[in-house]
Amino acid sequence: MNIHGRVFRFGDDIDTDAIIPARYLNTSDPEELRKHCMEDADPAFPSKVSRGDIIVAGKNFGCGSSREHAPIAIKASGVSCVIASSFARIFFRNSFNMGLPIFESDEASAEIKEGDIVEVEASTGLITDITTGKQYRSRPIPQFMQELIADGGLMEHILKRGGI
Amino acid sequence: MGMTIAEKILAAHTDAREVKPGDIVKVNVDVALANDITAPLAIKAFQTGGQTKLADPDRVVFVLDHFTPNKDIASANQCKMVRDFAHQHELKNFFDGGDVGVEHALLPEKGIVLPGDLVIGADSHTCTYGALGAFATGVGSTDLAAAMMTAQAWMKVPESMKFIFKGELLPWVGGKDLILYLIGDIGVDGGLYRVLEIEGPAVTSLDLSNRLTMSNMAIEAGAKAGIIRADEKTEAYVRPRAKRPYTVFESDADARYASVREYDCANIEPQVAFPHLPENAKPISEVGEVRIDQVVIGSCTNGRIEDLRVAAGILKGQRVDKGLRCVVLPATPEVFLQAEEEGLIRIFLQAGAIIGPPSCGPCLGGHLGILAKGEKALATTNRNFVGRMGDPGSEVYLSGPAVAAASAVTGRISSPSEVME
Ligand code: SF4
Numbered sequence A: 001m002n003i004h005g006r007v008f009r010f011g012d013d014i015d016t017d018a019i020i021p022a023r024y025l026n027t028s029d030p031e032e033l034r035k036h037c038m039e040d041a042d043p044a045f046p047s048k049v050s051r052g053d054i055i056v057a058g059k060n061f062g063c064g065s066s067r068e069h070a071p072i073a074i075k076a077s078g079v080s081c082v083i084a085s086s087f088a089r090i091f092f093r094n095s096f097n098m099g100l101p102i103f104e105s106d107e108a109s110a111e112i113k114e115g116d117i118v119e120v121e122a123s124t125g126l127i128t129d130i131t132t133g134k135q136y137r138s139r140p141i142p143q144f145m146q147e148l149i150a151d152g153g154l155m156e157h158i159l160k161r162g163g164i
Numbered sequence B: 001m002g003m004t005i006a007e008k009i010l011a012a013h014t015d016a017r018e019v020k021p022g023d024i025v026k027v028n029v030d031v032a033l034a035n036d037i038t039a040p041l042a043i044k045a046f047q048t049g050g051q052t053k054l055a056d057p058d059r060v061v062f063v064l065d066h067f068t069p070n071k072d073i074a075s076a077n078q079c080k081m082v083r084d085f086a087h088q089h090e091l092k093n094f095f096d097g098g099d100v101g102v103e104h105a106l107l108p109e110k111g112i113v114l115p116g117d118l119v120i121g122a123d124s125h126t127c128t129y130g131a132l133g134a135f136a137t138g139v140g141s142t143d144l145a146a147a148m149m150t151a152q153a154w155m156k157v158p159e160s161m162k163f164i165f166k167g168e169l170l171p172w173v174g175g176k177d178l179i180l181y182l183i184g185d186i187g188v189d190g191g192l193y194r195v196l197e198i199e200g201p202a203v204t205s206l207d208l209s210n211r212l213t214m215s216n217m218a219i220e221a222g223a224k225a226g227i228i229r230a231d232e233k234t235e236a237y238v239r240p241r242a243k244r245p246y247t248v249f250e251s252d253a254d255a256r257y258a259s260v261r262e263y264d265c266a267n268i269e270p271q272v273a274f275p276h277l278p279e280n281a282k283p284i285s286e287v288g289e290v291r292i293d294q295v296v297i298g299s300c301t302n303g304r305i306e307d308l309r310v311a312a313g314i315l316k317g318q319r320v321d322k323g324l325r326c327v328v329l330p331a332t333p334e335v336f337l338q339a340e341e342e343g344l345i346r347i348f349l350q351a352g353a354i355i356g357p358p359s360c361g362p363c364l365g366g367h368l369g370i371l372a373k374g375e376k377a378l379a380t381t382n383r384n385f386v387g388r389m390g391d392p393g394s395e396v397y398l399s400g401p402a403v404a405a406a407s408a409v410t411g412r413i414s415s416p417s418e419v420m421e
Helices: A030-034 A069-076 A089-098 A106-111 A143-151 A154-161 B005-012 B039-048 B073-088 B103-109 B124-132 B141-150 B175-186 B208-221 B232-238 B305-315 B333-341 B344-351 B401-410
Strands: A002-009 A054-057 A081-084 A102-104 A117-121 A126-129 A135-137 B024-028 B031-035 B060-063 B118-121 B135-138 B152-156 B160-166 B195-199 B225-227 B259-264 B271-273 B281-283 B294-297 B325-328 B376-379 B395-398
Touching (some): A054 A106, A069 A089, A081 A106, A081 A117, A089 A102, A106 A126, A143 A154, A143 B024, B005 B118, B005 B160, B005 B225, B103 B124, B103 B333, B118 B141, B124 B208, B124 B225, B141 B152, B175 B259, B175 B271, B175 B281, B208 B225, B208 B305, B294 B305, B305 B333, B325 B344, B333 B344
Parallel strands (some): A054 A081, A081 A102, B031 B060, B031 B118, B118 B135, B160 B195, B294 B325, B294 B376
Antiparallel strands (some): A117 A126, A126 A135, B271 B281
């Protein structure tokens, strides 16, 4: 799978209340959540983002709550992947379990600019900034988590293998 | 090689004799928890998996504490879905209606979580139970659904960081101040992917309530768990509540830590975290003039009877500042009843405070005290992100119950010593 899209940039410590504010958690409907995605960080985001776009952020992306509504809202917005210098632990886990591709790279996080066109080779984690021509390698993903992705998420993994 | 408490608990829940940081292991889960926000997604995932039976209904706990009593139609529908599922599967640990308390205050109180347990919860503050000497961590709803199906979870074995609190606590300092100080020191990602192992004479001197407050906020440093070794006080708390056997684990003397830090409590004043991150902690003497519109005393962090006693001790015979709303939410029905018996509810009402039902209430901006644009609140809760308690243009400051109660009296963030002279 290859990812290709335009970049929206966010800073450090983007928390789950910024990704999807708790006041909207009285539903888990992706379409409803999409309307408020990233609202408290950038109110115009839901109207600007289009299918395939990429979020690039600083450190500790997705900190705060365990809500899976966060990766669901991001996926429902059409965002194809998130690149950050680090992810908060539960968000990291949830993304693999839900099938939202995420990549960790300090350099990509520092250098890629808002509006750049970026391509990611999902299998190798190679990130190419088409606008600048620069390439970045993201941190390798542990074997077990690669299996989760290959099986299509945690539920599919369990059904296929009869257990975790 | 020696192992930490976290490593020992994880090893005890696998087939392996030893585990080391970085290993990915399959663990048996003792308790799997979800609430009215996260259970609906977990149930959907469980049903998508074509599953009809829970691996072990006795290990599954659902608490409808966030938007209840139902604040609107959408939340009523979410709660109904969880309620129907709980009844269908005959869950004995299902908390609804008048049995509801804030989940992380409720589970220790009911003896559902015990020392040595491995607990996952579809709620990030599941790390609270580390204060009982358990390994407890937050996960997403899909992980929870997997545990409902298999009574297992996958875990990467984390490294541990040790924090030692020495010296004696200054007046009005409690667990909340110590943990805000720690987070202020290492930052909101200072414990990322790791376990905070918290110890030292100052921690041993704390009661369980204050220890639970500390472990509760481990996630605010990005940590996977915040563990405090179980001691005599823990056992005295747990023994009358436990309905099954439990194991107390201790770290080996030669266990490995990613880092070891020591703090001298002589330097730790009551703390206040400024908007919009818990790491923005300042000592009360450096806060300056901050006028506030609302004070919230409650939540899984500081809504236990010990917290209400501290707050009532300050509010007794005083009046809440005119124009300020002071919302008090006892964390569980048992806490509420105890507060009533001790006369604390009367003190709060006479001071002009509002008493809410045991619920998360405004902690996550749900209901029962939402902020308007430009308003400021001081809360004993654990998060002060943008928009956490209402309008994105509002602000939340965090403190312990003593500073919160004193500030309710003065109308600005204040040291308890100002009110208690
Ligand atoms: S009181 Fe606040 S932090 Fe605790 S479980 Fe409820 S919403 Fe979460």
